[in-house]
Amino acid sequence: ELFDAGRAWLGHRRGGLGWATIAACGGFAAINGSSVATAATMSQVALPEMRRAGYDPGLSAGMIAAGGTLGIMIPPSTILVLYGIMTEVDIAALFAAGVVPGLLAVALxxxxxxxxxxxxxxxxxLGETHSWGERLATLRALWAVLLLFLFVLGGIYGGLFTVQEAAGIGASGTLVIGVVRGRLRWAQIRAALIDALRVSSAIMTIVVGAFLFGY
Structure with missing residues (x-):
């Protein structure tokens, strides 16, 4: 939906699908906080569309690779959470510090x-031009995701809940949105839980190893 919105608003210009890809990478990074997940998802969503539109294959891959790095800076970045845990730095402050560099990277x-x-x-x-009705329809499809994003980050900066609680709220909200819209089935939920377990285990292994070598 993020890519569809970017394509509807920017796809008519030369390089518009590239703009849509970078914008979608930034938006997706602000939801999941992972560079790997951002690059992997955009490879499946944006790369086929750019190939069909006649974009240079190497340039298309480079856009996705560059856009994937936004997950490191734009909150809620997993790397910033890991850094905050290891150095005992306020994670909310790290998130605040990552906003401007992330937006600057998108602009560049x-x-x-x-x-x-x-x-x-x-x-x-050049891409196809979409009507204003199609453009507004893509924004209506994004309202739930934007609302969840603003609620989670607003809750962190407003002191309503901690970063850990915000992560749980964000995951629960995403699950509810997916089920209500009919996008998630039990098999997909199970696969997501397994992936979350693997990622969490890998992160904690890094944390434990860092603490051991730190003594």
Missing amino acids: YLGLLQWLAMRDGSRMP
Whole structure:
């Protein structure tokens, strides 16, 4: 839905799908906080669309690889959480510190794509133009995700709950949204829980190892 919204609003311009990809990477990073998950998801969503539109394959892969790095900076970044735990630094403060660099990185990526489009437009052809009705429809599809994102981060900065509690609220809210919209079935929920267990185990292994080597 993030990519569809970006494509509807930006896809008509030269390099518009690239802009949509970077914007979707930034939005997705703000939801999951993982560079790996961002790059993997956008590879499945954006890469086929750019190939169909005639984009240069290497440039398309580079956009996704660059956009995936936004998950490191844009809160709720998993790396910032891990750093905060290991160094006993306030995680909410780390999240606040990551907002401006993350947005700056998005702006620089978009600026670079615009420069590349002006320099060699054949690598990023013009896309189709969407009506205002289609554009507004994509925003209506995003309202639940945006509301959840604002509630979670607003709760952290407003002192309503801790970062750990916010993570649980965000996961629960995402689960509810997926079930209500009919996007999640039991098999997908089970796979998500297994992936969460694997990621959590890997992170805690890193934390334990870091503490052991720190003594």
